[in-house]
Amino acid sequence: MRELQDRRQAVFKAMKENSIAIFFSGVSKVASEDDFLPFCVNKNFYYLTNIQQEHSALILIKAIGKNSLYLFVDPYDELKEKWTGKRLSFESAGLISGLKNVYSTANFETMVKLALADDNNQYGLIDCVYLDLSSPEQKLRDDLFMKDYAMQLKVAHPNKEIVDIYPSLRDLRMIKSPLEVQNISKAIEKTNSGISYVLRHLKAGQREHVFADYFEMYGRLHDRSKLAFSTIVAAGKNATCLHYPTQNDVVKKSDLVLFDLGYRHQQYCADISRTFPVNGKFTGLQAKVYEAVLAVNKAVINYAKVGLSLKDLQDFTIENLKKQCLRLGLMTIDDDLKKYYYHGVSHHLGLDTHDVAVRDRPLQVGNVITVEPGLYFANHGIGVRIEDNILLTEDGAVNLSKNIIKEMDEIERLMKTRD
Ligand code: GLY
Ligand code: MN
Ligand code: MN
Numbered sequence: 001m002r003e004l005q006d007r008r009q010a011v012f013k014a015m016k017e018n019s020i021a022i023f024f025s026g027v028s029k030v031a032s033e034d035d036f037l038p039f040c041v042n043k044n045f046y047y048l049t050n051i052q053q054e055h056s057a058l059i060l061i062k063a064i065g066k067n068s069l070y071l072f073v074d075p076y077d078e079l080k081e082k083w084t085g086k087r088l089s090f091e092s093a094g095l096i097s098g099l100k101n102v103y104s105t106a107n108f109e110t111m112v113k114l115a116l117a118d119d120n121n122q123y124g125l126i127d128c129v130y131l132d133l134s135s136p137e138q139k140l141r142d143d144l145f146m147k148d149y150a151m152q153l154k155v156a157h158p159n160k161e162i163v164d165i166y167p168s169l170r171d172l173r174m175i176k177s178p179l180e181v182q183n184i185s186k187a188i189e190k191t192n193s194g195i196s197y198v199l200r201h202l203k204a205g206q207r208e209h210v211f212a213d214y215f216e217m218y219g220r221l222h223d224r225s226k227l228a229f230s231t232i233v234a235a236g237k238n239a240t241c242l243h244y245p246t247q248n249d250v251v252k253k254s255d256l257v258l259f260d261l262g263y264r265h266q267q268y269c270a271d272i273s274r275t276f277p278v279n280g281k282f283t284g285l286q287a288k289v290y291e292a293v294l295a296v297n298k299a300v301i302n303y304a305k306v307g308l309s310l311k312d313l314q315d316f317t318i319e320n321l322k323k324q325c326l327r328l329g330l331m332t333i334d335d336d337l338k339k340y341y342y343h344g345v346s347h348h349l350g351l352d353t354h355d356v357a358v359r360d361r362p363l364q365v366g367n368v369i370t371v372e373p374g375l376y377f378a379n380h381g382i383g384v385r386i387e388d389n390i391l392l393t394e395d396g397a398v399n400l401s402k403n404i405i406k407e408m409d410e411i412e413r414l415m416k417t418r419d
Contacts (some may be wrong), residue, residue: 001098003179007172008048008060008069014168015062018123020115021130021165023048025056027142043351044132044169046267049097053088055141057108058099061115063123070111071097075104116157127160129153134166170356174348175366181391183268184349184368185400188389190225190263191270192404194218200418202257204278208233209247211257219263228262228269229353239275239383240376242343253279256286258383262353269353271370272401273387280415282408289375289384290408292324296373297386297406300345304371304390304397307362310346317345317373325375340375349389367392368400 015021023045028036041052049058049071057072073093074080081087090102103111116126131150150162176184197218198211212231219225234244235251239258251257255278262270275290277283282290299320300313321341325331331340346369348357355368363369369392374385386406390397405411 003177004048004050004098009067010172011048011060011165011168012062012067014165015060015130016128018063018126019128019130019163020062020112020123020126021060022112023058023132023165024146025049025051025054027054041267042132042135043173043267043356044135044166047169047173047351049099051088051093051097052267053093055105056093057105059108059111059115061123061126063126068101068123069099070101070103071099072103072105072108072111075106116153116160118159128163129157129160130163130165132166132169133162133164170358173350173356174358174361175364176350176368176391177366180268180350181366181368181400183266184270184389187228187263187265187268187270188272188401188404190219190222190265191261191272192401193222194225194261194263195259195272195274195404198259199276199414202251202276202278202415204251204253204255207248207250208235208238208257211251211259212247212261215259215261225263225265228264228271232258232260234258234383235278237378237381237383239385240378241383251278254283256282256290256382256384258385260385260387267351269349269351269355270401271349271353271372271387271389272404273372273374273385274404274406275384275386276411276415280418281412285380286382286384287408288328288330289377289380289382292321292328292330293373293375293384293386294406294408295324296320297371297388300371300373301388301390301397301399304346304363304369304392306365306392306394309360309362310344310369311360313371314345317341321373321375330375330377340377341373342376343372343374345373346370363392365392365394 025045026042028039031037039054055074059070061068073088094102154162194215198214201214212233215231233247235257236255238244256275258275260273262272300317303316322337348355349368349370370387370389372387376383388399388401390399
C-alpha cells in the first residue's frame with residue numbers, strides 16, 4: 001500500500017502545477033461474437049492502482065496547492081453479474097488501491113468536464129492534461145481509442161496542452177523495488193517448478209505442444225498461474241525459429257528441445273529459456289553448441305553491471321559467441337555470426353515480459369533484465385538458448401534464476417533419475 005502511494009506521489013512529482021493525469025485500465029478485446037479474449041490490464045494503470053478490472057479509470061489532479069486522486073470502477077449491475085460474474089465493489093476497489101475516493105465510471109466524464117472547466121472550477125484553471133498515449137492500443141471504452149480521446153479533448157479544450165505521461169511511468173517502472181523483485185522471483189520460482197514438471201514428462205513420440213500443455217496445466221493447477229507470454233517448445237531444427245508457432249512436430253529421441261516459458265506472479269513476469277536433450281544425453285555436436293551458449297550466458301551475467309547499456313551486453317555477447325564458435329569449430333573465420341545468432345541478448349523484464357525501457361539508457365541499480373544468448377544451426381537441426389533473469393545491484397548482477405537447472409552434467413544426471 002505504501003509503495004502504491006509512493007508511485008502515485010512520484011507521478012504527481014512529474015506533473016506540472018495545474019494539471020490533470022488520466023489513466024485507463026482498458027477493455028477486453030473481442031474474440032468473436034459474444035466472446036472476449038482474457039482481459040489484459042493496462043500495466044501503467046495497474047502499477048498505480050493494483051486494480052485489474054476493465055472499464056476503470058484513475059484521475060490525478062495537481063492544483064490549488066494539493067494533490068487529489070479519484071478512482072472510477074463499474075457500478076454494481078445485477079444483470080451483468082448474472083452474465084459475467086462479480087465485479088469489485090467500490091469498497092473493495094478502495095481497499096485494493098488504497099484510494100479513498102472511489103466512484104462509478106458513469107461519473108468519469110462529468111468529473112473530467114468539471115476539472116477542465118475554465119470557469120467556476122474548484123481546481124482553478126487546469127491547463128495541462130496528461131494521458132498515457134504510448135501504451136499499446138489502450139481504450140477508454142469499447143468504442144474509443146486513447147488517441148481519439150486525446151483528439152476529442154484537444155477539440156473541446158484547445159487552450160489546454162495534452163502531454164504523454166508514458167515516459168514518466170516508464171522511468172518509474174524501469175527501477176524495480178524490493179517488492180517488485182520479490183514478485184519476479186516468485187514468478188521465476190514457480191516457473192522452475194513448472195520446468196521440473198515438464199522434464200519429468202519429456203520423452204520422444206509426443207508432439208511439441210504436449211510439453212507446452214504440461215507447463216501450462218501445471219501452472220493452472222498449482223495456483224492458476226497466468227503465463228507471462230505464449231509458451232515456446234521447439235524440437236530440433238524448429239528451435240532455430242525464434243517464435244516458432246506451430247509446435248505440432250513429433251519430438252524425436254535425438255532432438256534437443258528448446259523451452260522458452262514463464263509464469264506471472266501478481267502480474268510480474270518470468271522469462272526463462274532452457275534446452276534439454278530428449279534422450280537425456282547431449283550428443284557430440286549438441287554438447288559443443290550447448291557448452292558454447294552456456295559459457296556465454298555465464299560470461300554475460302558476470303559482465304553485466306550498472307553503467308553498461310544493453311548494446312554493450314549485445315556487443316560482448318557477439319564477441320564471445322564468435323570466440324566460442326571458432327574455438328569449437330562451429331564457425332570458420334569467414335562466417336558471419338549473424339547466420340547463427342540473430343536476436344538481442346537482453347531486454348528489461350517486469351509487468352511486461354518485454355518491459356518498458358529506454359533501450360540505450362545505461363543500466364541502473366534496480367533494473368531487471370534477461371540474459372539470453374543462443375546459437376542456431378539449422379543445417380545441424382540444433383537450436384540452443386539459455387535465458388536467465390538478473391537484477392542489477394551496486395555490486396554487479398544477481399542471477400534471480402540461478403536455481404533453474406542449466407549445467408550439462410546436472411541435466412543429464414537428473415534425466416537419468418526420472419523414471
Ligand atoms: N520469450 C520471449 C523472449 O525471450 O524474449
Ligand atoms: Mn524468453
Ligand atoms: Mn526474453
